[in-house]
Amino acid sequence: MKRRDFIVKTGTVMTATIFLTSFGGSKLFASSLSDMEYADKKDKDKRPDPSDFEQPILKAIALGVNAPSPHNTQSWKFKILHDNEMLFYVDENILLPATDPPSRQIHIGTGCFIETLVIGSTTFGYDTEIEYFPEGYDSSSDFGKKPVAKISLTKREILEHPLAKQIYKRQTNRRKYKGNVIPHTEFKSIEKTVGSSHSKMIFINDVEEMKPYLDIFYKGFEIESKTFRTNEETRHLFRYSEKERVEKRDGISIPQMGYKGIMKWLAENSLDNGSKEKWHSEKSINLSLKSVLSGIESTKGIIFWKTEQNNFIDWIKMGRDYVKFELSRTSLNLYVHPYNQAIQEYDEMKTVRNELNSLMNIKNEEKIQMIVRIGRSSTPYYSYRRNVEKYLTE
Ligand SMILES: Cc1cc2nc3c(=O)[nH]c(=O)nc-3n(C[C@H](O)[C@H](O)[C@H](O)COP(=O)(O)O)c2cc1C
Secondary structure, eight states: OOHHHHHOOSSSOOOHHHHHHTTTTSOSOOOGGGGSOOSSGGGGGGSOOGGGOOSHHHHHHHHHTTSOOGGGOOOEEEEEEETTEEEEEEOTTSOOTTTOTTOHHHHHHHHHHHHHHHHHHGGGTEEEEEEEOTTOOOSGGGTTTSOSEEEEEEEOOOOOOTTGGGTTTOOBOOSOOBSSOOOHHHHHHHHHHHOSOSSEEEEEOOHHHHHHHHHHHHHHHHHHHHSHHHHHHHHHHBOOSHHHHHHHOOSBOTGGGTOOHHHHHHHHHHTGGGOHHHHTSHHHHHHHHHHHHHHHHTOOOEEEEEESSOSHHHHHHHHHHHHHHHHHHHHTTOEEEEOOGGGOOSGGGHHHHHHHHHHTTOOTTOEEEEEEEEEBOOOOOOOOOOOGGGGBOO
């Protein structure tokens, strides 16, 4: 079956342009999706609308893409098999070779997509089956060529997942955190909602105990900023104006870093649309480090995720755990800011990475997969996602 034949089953094969605007305004399904909350109604336009689609698999994609991904790369590619089924690939054209040489974080992002889709699909009565690596998956030459999963949907009498309503509300927040440290009782409550998981979550909230870790996070960030190659990668993923954010619908930016009002305006202007010279200047790097330091100093708790092995499957399952955590902490009005620099696998980071591993007594095949600071803050800038057809492949 050809792609456009199943995109809309009206008997008319629709053009891509019509597909883009199809069903705008007239909602095909009255479902509990409409109850899922946005922090701000105008943010709705930044994400695909599942009710624009008739086919369950497209509705599910429209929900899944709300997932977090490293640098908001959204490195996701879908081959639709039929109305209820697709193959899911990493998009090999959107990798982060400098900061993520093995593409570990990119694969965590695929797990994030899967879990968001699974939870989201319950809102319109679909249960999901995931078959990992249906064609095998051995090395980086399989990225984008072999699927990471086959995803199949089945209509069932199922309850909406209790975390589904948090999908649109979940946001990364890089602002300063306010108030008290997050108590163990809140962490336990998150752990309970997350339920069984593949990775182990480790929580630290003691101010003295957090200090050496915060120091490591800062050092990690400093290395990333002062290593030309890794800093250059971020420059390419940075979006320098709202116009560029609307057009590209991915990446990170000054408002996503937590700046607002006049500070946002000044910072964005100072970068001069991503001029290479300005970006790599000592002044820009120092300003960015200063802002990072004030965020780090406002940390109200740290969470680490550790897996026993460090294989492709661990990465995907880690992403699924991370989204359950993300939606759960959102339900408690908590925010997180990932600080993954210190665990990244490039040479310049080796000393800091080893320092962290020995502080955490990491053994053998174990790997710290994710690190976040956690706390409460004001609502941040809402990030974009690409339109559904942009992720589809033949
Ligand atoms: C695997 C993974 C790694 C990430 N690492 C970082 C990080 O080191 N620093 C950071 O500020 N954000 C990090 N993020 C957050 C993403 O940048 C964020 O999810 C993305 O920009 C989309 O924004 P949103 O989470 O608000 O929807 C990471 C996300 C994922 C899934």
